[in-house]
Amino acid sequence: MLAETWLKALQEHGYRLTDARRAVVEIVALAWRALTPLEVFDQARAKYPELGLVTVYRTLEKLEELHLIQRVHQPEGCQAFITASQGHQHLLLCQNCGQVMFFEGDDLDTLLASIAAKTGYAIREHWLQLFGLCRNCQ
Amino acid sequence: MLAETWLKALQEHGYRLTDARRAVVEIVALAWRALTPLEVFDQARAKYPELGLVTVYRTLEKLEELHLIQRVHQPEGCQAFITASQGHQHLLLCQNCGQVMFFEGDDLDTLLASIAAKTGYAIREHWLQLFGLCRNCQ
DNA sequence: CTCTATAATGAAAACGATTTTCAGTAAAGA
DNA sequence: TCTTTACTGAAAATCGTTTTCATTATAGAG
Ligand SMILES: [Mn+2]
Ligand SMILES: [Mn+2]
Ligand SMILES: [Zn+2]
Ligand SMILES: [Zn+2]
Numbered sequence: 001m002l003a004e005t006w007l008k009a010l011q012e013h014g015y016r017l018t019d020a021r022r023a024v025v026e027i028v029a030l031a032w033r034a035l036t037p038l039e040v041f042d043q044a045r046a047k048y049p050e051l052g053l054v055t056v057y058r059t060l061e062k063l064e065e066l067h068l069i070q071r072v073h074q075p076e077g078c079q080a081f082i083t084a085s086q087g088h089q090h091l092l093l094c095q096n097c098g099q100v101m102f103f104e105g106d107d108l109d110t111l112l113a114s115i116a117a118k119t120g121y122a123i124r125e126h127w128l129q130l131f132g133l134c135r136n137c138q
Numbered sequence: 139m140l141a142e143t144w145l146k147a148l149q150e151h152g153y154r155l156t157d158a159r160r161a162v163v164e165i166v167a168l169a170w171r172a173l174t175p176l177e178v179f180d181q182a183r184a185k186y187p188e189l190g191l192v193t194v195y196r197t198l199e200k201l202e203e204l205h206l207i208q209r210v211h212q213p214e215g216c217q218a219f220i221t222a223s224q225g226h227q228h229l230l231l232c233q234n235c236g237q238v239m240f241f242e243g244d245d246l247d248t249l250l251a252s253i254a255a256k257t258g259y260a261i262r263e264h265w266l267q268l269f270g271l272c273r274n275c276q
Numbered sequence: 277c278t279c280t281a282t283a284a285t286g287a288a289a290a291c292g293a294t295t296t297t298c299a300g301t302a303a304a305g306a
Numbered sequence: 307t308c309t310t311t312a313c314t315g316a317a318a319a320t321c322g323t324t325t326t327c328a329t330t331a332t333a334g335a336g
Contacts, residue, residue, distance in 0.1 A: 014283090015283080015284090016282095016283060016284065016331085016332050016333070017332075017333095018283090018284065018285075018331075018332070019331095020284080020285070020286090021284085037322085037323085038322085050285090050286080051285095051286085052285070052286040052287075053286090053323090054285080054286065054287085054323090054324080054325095055284080055285065055286075057322095057323065057324075058284085058285090058324095073211045073216065073265075078211065078216045079322085079323095092253065092257060092259055092261075094259070095262060095263075101257055101259070103253050103256065103257065105252075106249055107249065111244055111245065112268070114243075115230065115241050115268060116270075118241065119230060119239055119241065119272075120272070120273040121230055121232070121239070121268070121270040121271065121272055121273070122270045122271045122276050123230075123268050123269070123270035124233060124269055124270045124271065125233075125268070125269040125270070126266065126267065126268050126269070127211075127265065127266065127267040127268075127269075128264065128265070128266050129264065129265040130250070130253060130259070130261050130263070130264050130265075131261070131262055131263040131264070131265075132254075132259040132260045132261035132262045132263070133259065133260045133262065134257075134258070134259055135258040135259070138260050152312090153312080153313090154302085154303050154304070154311095154312060154313065155303075155304095156302080156303070156312095156313065156314075158313080158314070158315090159313090175293085175294085176293085188314090188315080189314095189315085190314070190315040190316075191294095191315090192294090192295085192296095192314080192315065192316085193313080193314065193315075195293095195294065195295080196295095196313085196314090217293085217294095277336100278335100278336085279334105279335085279336080280333100280334090280335080280336095281332105281333095281334090281335100282331100282332090282333095283330105283331090283332075283333095284329105284330080284331080284332085285328105285329080285330065285331085286327105286328105286329090286330100287326105287327095287328100287329105288325105288326085288327090289324105289325080289326075289327100290323105290324080290325065290326085291322100291323080291324070291325080292321105292322095292323085292324095293320105293321085293322090293323100294319105294320080294321080294322100295318105295319080295320070295321090296317105296318080296319065296320080297316105297317085297318075297319085298315105298316095298317090298318100299314105299315105299316100300313105300314080300315095301312105301313080301314065301315100302311100302312090302313075302314085303310100303311095303312080303313085304309100304310090304311100304312095305308105305309090305310090306307100306308085306309080306310100
């Protein structure tokens with residue numbers, strides 16, 4: 001299970017395992033859409049009611065630092081997090097329910113070469129993100 | 139000049155022309171990189187020292203609403219604005235000096251069709267943004 | 277299993293960015 | 307020139323996030 005992996009990773013990096021952390025990790029690891037710190041807080045309090053919002057922020061910070069989660073940029077805001085992609089992948093988001101999927105195999109080489117030639121830029125990175133409706137929401 | 143166009147657009151939408159607004163518009167219209175509200179404030183105060191930060195926020199809001207400027211998402215934050223693209227264009231940003239360029243002619247149709255087929259999503263929109271080093275910064 | 281060092285906790289306070297309130301000012305049209 | 311009311315900046319309020327701090331509990335040593 002993903003939550004177990006993350007907890008083990010935290011431990012291996014010298015962080016302690018606590019009930020608060022476990023609650024946060026379990027919520028985020030199971031999420032099928034990006035969650036804001038406040039959404040994580042609300043959902044995790046169901047498992048562990050003593051949880052403080054501060055600990056949510058602190059735990060998300062550590063998970064991001066270990067590249068286990070990543071921030072998602074959206075028209076409505078850029079504070080939400082989702083499980084990190086592995087390797088070179090991009091996001092596909094449902095505009096209705098928020099479901100997040102990863103995809104890979106984008107071949108932008110020709111495009112990037114052409115832009116580099118036209119502009120004189122040395123292109124180092126690209127952000128590609130798709131928005132649409134998932135099967136359920138169409 | 140771009141600033142004139144924007145001021146005319148504001149006027150045509152029933153907004154009044156004031157010295158404060160002129161100062162803000164002139165700074166943003168001439169910018170070659172994305173500026174945060176505070177950066178606009180600092181630069182515009184050189185032209186009009188009585189300017190208040192609140193008016194910067196209010197003016198940016200109106201310019202965005204009229205699609206004359208657009209918000210730029212970057213790893214360091216998502217509060218900065220730049221002149222809006224016309225038609226279907228994407229951004230190319232210098233990771234060193236922040237220079238912003240637009241490009242068009244991205245052909246993602248094949249990619250989008252393949253992702254749609256694989257995932258079952260109806261793809262409606264895409265965000266593509268390139269990062270690199272401009273000619274001067276290489 | 278007990279003890280100890282200290283990482284982690286939550287409450288409260290602080291903070292920084294943005295928004296709202298408000299009384300005075302000035303743009304624009306009559 | 308006069309009148310209406312949109313716009314202004316200062317101050318206060320608000321919102322999300324971070325810091326501070328005294329207390330608690332994890333993890334490793336003994
Ligand atoms: Mn790619
Ligand atoms: Mn495109
Ligand atoms: Zn959906
Ligand atoms: Zn540059």
